[in-house]
Amino acid sequence: MHEQQDEDIIDLVLRGDRNAYAVLIERYQHFVFTLATNIIQNREDAEEVAQDVFVKAYNSLQQYNKNSKFSTWLYAICRNTCLSHLRKNKIETTPETPHASHDNVTKTVEQRSEKQILQEAIKQLKEEDATVIQLFYLHEQTIEEISHILELSESNVKVRLFRARKKLKNIFHNKYQNELTR
Amino acid sequence: MAMQEQDIEIQVWDYIDNECSSEDNARISKLITTDKIWLTKYQELLSVHHSLQTELKTEQVSSGFAATTMSKLSPKASTPQKLKPFFTWSIRAVVAFFIISISGFTIYSLSITDWTLTSYITPETSQTITDKLPSNYLVFGILIFGLLCADLLFKRNVSKL
Incomplete structure (x- = not known):
């Protein structure tokens, strides 16, 4: 329907x-x-x-x-x-719950599903960076729309998005390295 | 080296997000197919992008959230039609007043105008410009000012609702 x-x-x-x-x-x-x-x-x-x-x-x-x-x-x-x-x-x-340290996440990361890893990783981000990630991926808002919601310039939103994804990428990267060395 | 890597990352993210210009899009697309460094970076970032797209989930509210929220809605804060009949009618009255006044004014002006060539060259103003004209303009100005004030008042009341 x-x-x-x-x-x-x-x-x-x-x-x-x-x-x-x-x-x-x-x-x-x-x-x-x-x-x-x-x-x-x-x-x-x-x-x-x-x-x-x-x-x-x-x-x-x-x-x-x-x-x-x-x-x-x-x-x-x-x-x-x-x-x-x-x-x-x-x-x-x-x-x-206290945010897990980066090391803790990577140590126990193999035991968790990708979704759980992601949720943990997002919790490690700064509030404003996590909000940008959620708005962009979960709420499917464009960079222009996010800049309107957060009252920031588009370039500022891009910087935050880049920073957050870089951190998440590093966490994923560590996860795969751990899996390979197991 | 790290700076160069970061620069590549920024450009690849723009490419993935469709945030770059058509020229940049074509250039990055070509670099991805020809340069191994760019291809590796693209695959790496695309994998993160897909994980975020598929694995990120919403937090779930408790059952009954919608019902509780609906019960909190005030019945007063509803439609503009229900709340503003007076404003709607007053606006219509003001519009009607202006239309009738302007139409009447235009018709009257046209009816008293002497369309002959001589009067056009040397218009006779003594009949139209009388002692009463300035006071009529004053009354008209006060009326317009009053309507503006009323409009502002209505707007303020509407925004409070």
């Missing part, structure tokens, strides 16, 4: 069909939650913030400019909400 376009759903919501908004929530809940978890580093808080993001987006849906993708607009709201949550709670971005 052909999926309803975001813009069509937004039109329905703006015409008074409040329940149509549930489709957008279902569609983007995991993406928004992933982004929030990456910034806030606490699943419970991230889930609450993710809900706030959808409520905020609903309340300002009239201001959504259809020239950009709905997801781009939503992720910008998500990032701002996460940052203001951190400011309000004066929380340092301390992770739930």
